Amino acid sequence: MASDPSRRRSTGFVPVLLLVVLFLAAVTVYAVSVLREPEDKRPEPAACTATADGTAYHLTPARTSTAALISGISVRRGMPARAASIAVATAIQESGLRNLDYGDDAGPDSRGLFQQRPSQGWGSEEQVMQPVYAANAFYDALEKVPNYADLPLTVAAQTVQRSAFPDAYADHEAEAKAFASALTGHSPAALTCTLAPPSSSGSPEAVLAAMTTVYGPVEATVEGDRITVAGSGTYGWSLAQWAVANAEALSLDSVAFDELRWTRATGSWDPAPAPDNAVVLTVHRAAEQS
Incomplete structure (x- = not known):
């Protein structure tokens, strides 16, 4: 007796359907296990935060480094x-704090x-890049x-840029x-970074x-992995928070100034002894392989 072709096709479909069901079940179990993991044990994504008037604003470390520059x-x-x-x-507004090597709405030859x-x-x-x-x-x-x-921010920016979207700058003012x-030193200890x-x-x-590329010559001494840079007041806080903003790229473990210290381990500014009128940076040293 001839076999039914439809029955031959269905015998291959059932195992495939079973595999799909098992795969979805495994994904669901994994997702639930991650969601149930205590929050203090989940790895936090690298991010930098500036706080003003009780509101926190976040950027990636790379974009924060650009804002610091x-x-x-x-x-x-x-x-x-x-x-x-x-x-x-x-x-x-123009680049998302990225050094773009292509143009957008500003014009085909716009860069940087x-x-x-x-x-x-x-x-x-080459220069604008x-x-x-x-x-x-x-x-x-x-x-x-x-x-x-004294001008509204968007007016000042537009006078310089002559953008096709003159009101867009105001969206990023806060x-x-x-x-x-924080990065000019007018808001002490207002910038933190959470890093791996x-x-x-x-x-x-x-x-x-x-x-020195950013600030020009600085008075500094180096002892091993410790850098001490002369600075006080808003200038000292600008140097200190510039260092935090660049801690990811420059492999810094800690930054201390004005009786406070940011550490990579905590991601926050905490009370700690610090020399007067100096910013102290600690550079990370990887353990030597035996």
């Missing part, structure tokens, strides 16, 4: 914290943190805006102000090179 350059230039707020808000256009006189493509150059170019233009510190205020353990050793020389 922009803010630190304003400190070096002796500009008010408002300038850093305007610049950080602009960079958030501020999407500056070489065709509009901002410099060469250098974050320090780009930030200084933005501040050069901002300083030419009369009473920029976030930019929180990060800029370092994957490699840091270098005091690399830390000081990065710091």
